[in-house]
Amino acid sequence: MRSHRYEFSKADLFQAALAPLLIVSCLIIAAHVLRITHVLDGVETAEYMDDIVLTQRSKAPGEASNPQILFVGDSSCLVDFSARELQSLVGGIRCYNLGTLSTLGLPKFAEFTTDFLAVQTNVNVIVLLISPEMVRSGSSPIAAPAPLPAEWGSDVAGLKAEGERARQLLEKAEKREALFANALALPFLKTQFLARVFEKPYDTEFGFTFGFPSGIREYMEAHNGSALDPTGEYKPPTARSQNIDHANGFADEPFRQQCEDFRKSIPANVKLWIALSPEPASLCSPNRPQEIARTLLTLKNYLRAEAVLTNLPVTLPDHYFSTPTHLNPAGAQQFTHALAGAIKTQVQATPLLRSR
Amino acid sequence: MLFDTNEFAGFFSIFFLLYFLVRDSLRLRNALIVLASFVFYGAWSVKFLLLLIATATFDFFVALQIDRSSPRRAKLWLIGSLSLNLAVLGFFKYCNFFIESLRDLLALSGFHLDAITWEILLPIGISFYTFQSMAYVIDVYRKQIAPSRNWIEFIAYISFFPQLVAGPIERAGHLLPQFQTLRIITATHLKDGVTLTLFGLFKKIVIADTLAPFVELAYDHPEPGAALVIAGTAAFAIQIYCDFSGYSDIARGIALLLGFELMKNFNLPYFATSLAEFWQRWHISLSTWFRDYLYIPLGGNRRGLARTAFNLLIVMLLAGLWHGAKMTFLIWGAWHALGLILHRCWRHFKPAKFELPAAIGWTLTTVWILYGWLLFRAPSSDAVYGHTAALHQWIAPNWFHLYLRNLALLCSPLIAFQIWQFARKTEIPLREQNWTRAAFHAALITAILVFGQGEEVRPFIYFQF
Numbered sequence: 015m016r017s018h019r020y021e022f023s024k025a026d027l028f029q030a031a032l033a034p035l036l037i038v039s040c041l042i043i044a045a046h047v048l049r050i051t052h053v054l055d056g057v058e059t060a061e062y063m064d065d066i067v068l069t070q071r072s073k074a075p076g077e078a079s080n081p082q083i084l085f086v087g088d089s090s091c092l093v094d095f096s097a098r099e100l101q102s103l104v105g106g107i108r109c110y111n112l113g114t115l116s117t118l119g120l121p122k123f124a125e126f127t128t129d130f131l132a133v134q135t136n137v138n139v140i141v142l143l144i145s146p147e148m149v150r151s152g153s154s155p156i157a158a159p160a161p162l163p164a165e166w167g168s169d170v171a172g173l174k175a176e177g178e179r180a181r182q183l184l185e186k187a188e189k190r191e192a193l194f195a196n197a198l199a200l201p202f203l204k205t206q207f208l209a210r211v212f213e214k215p216y217d218t219e220f221g222f223t224f225g226f227p228s229g230i231r232e233y234m235e236a237h238n239g240s241a242l243d244p245t246g247e248y249k250p251p252t253a254r255s256q257n258i259d260h261a262n263g264f265a266d267e268p269f270r271q272q273c274e275d276f277r278k279s280i281p282a283n284v285k286l287w288i289a290l291s292p293e294p295a296s297l298c299s300p301n302r303p304q305e306i307a308r309t310l311l312t313l314k315n316y317l318r319a320e321a322v323l324t325n326l327p328v329t330l331p332d333h334y335f336s337t338p339t340h341l342n343p344a345g346a347q348q349f350t351h352a353l354a355g356a357i358k359t360q361v362q363a364t365p366l367l368r369s370r
Numbered sequence: 371m372l373f374d375t376n377e378f379a380g381f382f383s384i385f386f387l388l389y390f391l392v393r394d395s396l397r398l399r400n401a402l403i404v405l406a407s408f409v410f411y412g413a414w415s416v417k418f419l420l421l422l423i424a425t426a427t428f429d430f431f432v433a434l435q436i437d438r439s440s441p442r443r444a445k446l447w448l449i450g451s452l453s454l455n456l457a458v459l460g461f462f463k464y465c466n467f468f469i470e471s472l473r474d475l476l477a478l479s480g481f482h483l484d485a486i487t488w489e490i491l492l493p494i495g496i497s498f499y500t501f502q503s504m505a506y507v508i509d510v511y512r513k514q515i516a517p518s519r520n521w522i523e524f525i526a527y528i529s530f531f532p533q534l535v536a537g538p539i540e541r542a543g544h545l546l547p548q549f550q551t552l553r554i555i556t557a558t559h560l561k562d563g564v565t566l567t568l569f570g571l572f573k574k575i576v577i578a579d580t581l582a583p584f585v586e587l588a589y590d591h592p593e594p595g596a597a598l599v600i601a602g603t604a605a606f607a608i609q610i611y612c613d614f615s616g617y618s619d620i621a622r623g624i625a626l627l628l629g630f631e632l633m634k635n636f637n638l639p640y641f642a643t644s645l646a647e648f649w650q651r652w653h654i655s656l657s658t659w660f661r662d663y664l665y666i667p668l669g670g671n672r673r674g675l676a677r678t679a680f681n682l683l684i685v686m687l688l689a690g691l692w693h694g695a696k697m698t699f700l701i702w703g704a705w706h707a708l709g710l711i712l713h714r715c716w717r718h719f720k721p722a723k724f725e726l727p728a729a730i731g732w733t734l735t736t737v738w739i740l741y742g743w744l745l746f747r748a749p750s751s752d753a754v755y756g757h758t759a760a761l762h763q764w765i766a767p768n769w770f771h772l773y774l775r776n777l778a779l780l781c782s783p784l785i786a787f788q789i790w791q792f793a794r795k796t797e798i799p800l801r802e803q804n805w806t807r808a809a810f811h812a813a814l815i816t817a818i819l820v821f822g823q824g825e826e827v828r829p830f831i832y833f834q835f
Binding site for chain 2: 019
């Protein structure tokens with residue numbers, strides 16, 4: 015017995031399946047033309063915090079309102095204090111936070127600072143605020159991992175080979191997917207059309223605090239460039255052996271050179287002050303304040319800084335941190351007050367000029 | 371293998387080609403459908419595929435026995451079949467729930483039981499195909515249908531891959547004969563099949579999957595406040611509707627392309643002006659299953675108001691439990707039972723000529739349904755309490771305006787389209803306008819591709835039931 019029969023014409027098939035595909039193909043071609051001609055560029059599409067920070071920083075020179083004190087530094091500078099609150103605590107001296115990410119390093123900080131100063135001519139003081147973690151040199155002695163038991167040898171080798179195969183497969187699949195997506199101009203359509211009108215929320219703490227990527231942007235604009243690390247309360251490891259000892263490999267040559275280059279990027283009529291952000295108390299040995307004082311002194315020499323903000327807390331209780339290098343919102347509030355005290359003291363010692 | 375993956379696209383393309391090639395043989399066609407369904411289900415788990423085959427084969431033979439036995443023996447066969455099906459379902463789905471509930475109950479009375487719970491994996495779609503198989507045996511017992519004498523045909527009916535894992539729960543009287551006859555795939559089948567498949571994918575990928583983080587944000591928030599709970603619950607109402615009805619649309623669309631017609635599982639449920647009407651529009655294949663095989667045998671509404679209320683309570687509690695072994699599903703079932711009982715009382719006691727304006731009926735129904743979704747979505751009974759308490763806190767996060775704006779942007783095209791469907795009383799639009807329909811299909815394809823690009827594939831919510 016016959017099973018099934020197709021009772022439709024070629025025109026029906028064309029209208030149902032091929033015509034829509036033809037229209038979609040035309041759309042894709044149009045999208046490629048727009049992409050090549052750069053007609054639609056300029057929309058902000060960053061979703062991840064790091065990307066948002068970098069995008070904001072590149073726009074900062076045009077958006078900051080004539081700050082007198084500019085904070086530059088790594089992510090601890092970015093999230094450890096609110097520049098807006100600091101501004102009100104230091105009697106209205108305008109402050110702006112240009113903190114970014116430690117992975118960018120001093121050369122990139124210098125680049126952002128130069129761009130900023132080219133537009134914002136009121137800056138009298140640059141405060142370089144970084145985490146002690148950042149001054150830890152790449153040449154610091156890191157203990158070599160203990161050798162694995164001999165009987166694990168073949169298993170580990172097998173697992174490694176398997177892992178490598180899986181990684182290669184994944185890479186291939188991702189490449190294939192990216193090729194397909196790019197051929198259909200999907201990333202372009204997504205970032206240049208969809209992202210203009212619609213965004214998805216974050217989950218967990220970032221979602222609870224900022225909601226959406228534009229929530230982070232709004233927060234940073236409202237807080238003169240400062241952000242927040244909302245990831246909760248830091249739980250320190252239980253073993254005391256985790257104590258930080260950053261001073262070990264501090265004085266290496268590449269870092270000294272970077273410091274000198276950074277200094278050169280700052281105009282002569284702008285002062286440079288330096289400060290280190292606090293660390294969780296449980297991670298630090300009792301002689302940590304002395305180590306930090308030595309570190310600051312060395313940094314001052316490298317950077318030929320005019321001043322060091324010494325009366326800042328070296329450590330804070332663990333519950334003020336979300337990670338070993340980031341304060342949580344409660345910690346940031348605490349540190350903002352400490353920073354305000356330090357700035358006020360320094361301003362009294364060396365008053366700011368009206369303008370450059 | 372999920373409908374919205376490349377694997378399924380590849381699988382279906384090969385199947386579609388083979389399906390075209392076997393058009394001259396009914397046997398070959400049914401064998402091909404069975405084989406494809408086995409591949410489709412076996413891709414998840416071969417072990418559970420064997421379970422499906424075993425339980426279905428048992429019901430196949432039981433139905434034959436019922437047909438040739440005396441009424442008394444037939445009843446025994448029926449009881450045997452229902453017992454086995456419910457035992458399998460109960461073991462995989464409810465075993466740990468009952469052990470834990472018993473332990474908690476005993477703990478309340480001061481007895482402490484060291485109960486053992488097992489790591490039991492739930493066979494995907496078990497609630498759907500078990501109900502379909504039970505309906506078949508009951509219908510044969512009631513002599514509403516003749517039993518199938520062809521195992522391949524019967525297995526094709528039970529395991530038909532478009533609707534195997536999340537319904538619609540088809541009745542043998544409707545679907546089984548379609549495996550026994552010549553199917554004619556007309557231009558309407560082709561066009562409607564494409565429209566339904568694309569619209570289902572749109573609902574799933576563009577709306578449901580994109581809404582998921584909105585819902586998670588609202589339900590995971592430690593201090594959500596009333597505004598976020600309400601908006602998050604509304605988002606969940608749309609998410610679960612688009613997720614489930616999207617699956618049903620795809621199933622129906624794919625089946626139409628093969629020449630099979632599956633029953634409509636959703637009929638614009640959020641336009642209901644009473645809770646009773648909602649259950650005639652939501653998951654129709656399950657609600658009619660409970661109506662025909664439980665509510666009516668219990669006496670339905672023929673034995674007075676009190677007995678009707680009791681029947682409604684039993685049915686809705688079991689409907690809640692059908693969704694899974696969780697206290698929140700039971701509470702959800704009880705909430706709907708309460709709503710249906712209140713509605714029944716209202717119909718009973720209200721003045722004969724008085725009718726509530728539709729707008730008020732719709733508002734009350736929607737509020738009732740929304741709170742029901744809060745009960746359904748909450749991860750635990752404690753969370754139900756927490757979110758209900760949050761409804762009294764008139765606070766909103768400072769980014770709530772972004773939440774509302776993005777939610778409205780995402781959902782407004784769908785809502786507008788559904789209003790249009792409701793006003794025009796049509797499920798499939800633009801039937802007579804070929805080029806406009808092609809443009810509509812193109813818009814759906816573009817949206818599916820753009821929203822789906824680079825996103826993780828989320829399983830259909832109803833797969834877990």
